[in-house]
Amino acid sequence: MYEILTDIIGNQIVAYVIAAALPLFVFILPFALVAVLAERKVSAFMQDRLGPMRTGPYGLLQTVADILKLIQKEDIVASDTDKKLFNLAPILVFAGSYAAFAAIPFTSAYIGSSADVGIFFIIAISSLVVAGILMAGWASNNKYSLLGSMRSVAQIISYEIPAALVILTMVMLTGTLSLSEMTEMQTQYFWNWNIFGGAETGIVKILLIPFMLVGFIIFYISSLAEVNRTPFDIPEAESELVAGYHTEYSGMKFAMFFLAEYANMFAVSAIVVALFFGGYHSPFGYLGNAIGIDWLIPVEQLFWFTVKGTFFVIVQMWLRWTLPRLRVDQLMNVCWKYLIPYAFVNLIIVGILTLL
Amino acid sequence: MNLYDYIFYLFALLTVVSALVVVTSKNIVHAAFSLMFTLFGISGLYVLLGADFIAVVQIIVYIGGILILLLFGVMLTNKITNVEIKTGTIKTIPMAIITGVFGALLISIMYGTKWSSAPPDNMPSxxxxxxxxxxxxxxxxxxxxxxxxxxxxxxxxxxxxxxxx
CATH class of the missing domain: 1.10.287 (Helix Hairpins)
Incomplete structure (x- = not known):
């Protein structure tokens, strides 16, 4: 990818910048546009309403109108805020969630960085988001913001443990930290996906399936908590904390938090897809292979990756409008008393099975 | 200068400038947050040295663990219990001597050692x-x-x- 871009543009640095900005402009921004509308439509359908219908046909232009509105909004900075940190926090939060996209393989032709540390980097860089949320909550000089950010950080670092344990399980099974290598192991047909026992054969494959399912469920629950989605949205519990750590933000700074949230939603879904559901691979062969057009394969892969990722984002929305919010103590109970022990047992069992 | 030089100077600048803010800032929360940029810059330098795993460990342990703990500590003591944490400069002369000696030692080692330098392209993992x-x-x-x-x-x-x- 870099080589092709360098050839076209001629300047290495410009090529790198363009390659690094690709996921943002080709993927995250359009995705956020669609996802915000989808969330409102999903919530409307679940509550037997129609949702936004006025702007454009069937309300399709609603998010565009929203963004135009957000751009025009006054950028309010309250007088007692810590101005430097207040302005820096949204950038940091977005940078943290965007950096995670560097290690996510969109197709076999495009991955930001093919470094071996892949998924480990994603776990690590999300701590920038944590620091950014803490910064936002502190700088706002508002008790609701500070409480919200404290809750958010406590929640994210607690739920990182079961998520990391499940990732460790998958790393043990596949023997690599790189998401693109992991994806390549789940190639060809859907029964090679890790959720169906991966590339193992015979009795081990069948024995692995229930434990993969447990791992998937643990990871999905903890990833919901890590992106502060319902039922784990206590950091921005509207009934208690106004809007949590972004209470004081307005205009484009608020939009940055919003964009980061939607980027995060897709990022965790993409990790779920790459770990368990074959990444960018098609569940059954490629049209490009059948008719012999090579360049069609990456396009198809991008299509499958988007479809699978979007599916899990839709499930997140579905859960949001179905489940009530947890209390703080219930939240910690779920994590420490249920998810972490189950994740450990799962890790040991999968470890034994891989040795078989 | 090639691309890696630019990246190196970027991270070096980030590390040095934010480290200066850490020591000079009167506001302890600002100091703590700029320590984050120092640690992040060092992690970038590790990558350029070909130590990819150490770089990620640096982020996960120092930024994700220690720094967050530090911030929690500072915030809980400072804003919630209303204890003012004062920062200032004390014992300037002994510190100047110690840092001078230590700096001279570092510089002499830096110029005395024969560094093996390899281009950062295609480093093995x-x-x-x-x-x-x-x-x-x-x-x-x-x-x-x-x-x-x-x-x-x-x-x-x-x-x-x-x-x-």
């Missing part, structure tokens, strides 16, 4: 080598460190519980 060495050659130390961390964890939990009862 350190992941497999590190894992193998840790679990073969240094397995005893590795296990002992694990035990030590476990003891610290249990100790922390027991102290926290005792205070509540």
């Amino acid at each position: 350190t992941l497999q080598i590190l894992g193998n060495t840790l679990l073969t050659e240094y397995v005893l130390i590795f296990e002992l460190l694990g035990m030590l961390l476990l003891v610290a964890l249990i100790g922390a939990a027991s102290i926290a519980r005792r205070g509540r009862e």
Whole structure:
């Protein structure tokens, strides 16, 4: 990818910048546009309403109108805020969630960085988001913001443990930290996906399936908590904390938090897809292979990756409008008393099975 | 200068400038947050040295762990219990002597050593080598460190519980 871009543009640095900005402009921004509308439509359908219908046909232009509105909004900075940190926090939060996209393989032709540390980097860089949320909550000089950010950080670092344990399980099974290598192991047909026992054969494959399912469920629950989605949205519990750590933000700074949230939603879904559901691979062969057009394969892969990722984002929305919010103590109970022990047992069992 | 030089100077600048803010800032929260940029810049320098795993560990341990803990500590003591934490400069002359000697030592070592420099393109991953060495050659130390961390964890939990009862 870099080589092709360098050839076209001629300047290495410009090529790198363009390659690094690709996921943002080709993927995250359009995705956020669609996802915000989808969330409102999903919530409307679940509550037997129609949702936004006025702007454009069937309300399709609603998010565009929203963004135009957000751009025009006054950028309010309250007088007692810590101005430097207040302005820096949204950038940091977005940078943290965007950096995670560097290690996510969109197709076999495009991955930001093919470094071996892949998924480990994603776990690590999300701590920038944590620091950014803490910064936002502190700088706002508002008790609701500070409480919200404290809750958010406590929640994210607690739920990182079961998520990391499940990732460790998958790393043990596949023997690599790189998401693109992991994806390549789940190639060809859907029964090679890790959720169906991966590339193992015979009795081990069948024995692995229930434990993969447990791992998937643990990871999905903890990833919901890590992106502060319902039922784990206590950091921005509207009934208690106004809007949590972004209470004081307005205009484009608020939009940055919003964009980061939607980027995060897709990022965790993409990790779920790459770990368990074959990444960018098609569940059954490629049209490009059948008719012999090579360049069609990456396009198809991008299509499958988007479809699978979007599916899990839709499930997140579905859960949001179905489940009530947890209390703080219930939240910690779920994590420490249920998810972490189950994740450990799962890790040991999968470890034994891989040795078989 | 090629691309890697630019990246190096970018990270070096980030590290040095934010480290200066850490020591000069009067506001302890600003100091803590700019420590984050220092640690992040160092992690970038590790990447340029070809130590990819160490770089990620640097982020996960220092930014994700220690710095967040530090911020929690500062915030909980400063804003919630209304204790003003004062920062200032004390003992200027002894510190100047110590840093002068230490700086001179560092510079002399820097110029005295023959550095082996390799281009950062296509560096081999350190992941497999590190894992193998840790679990073969240094397995005893590795296990002992694990035990030590476990003891610290249990100790922390027991102290926290005792205070509540």
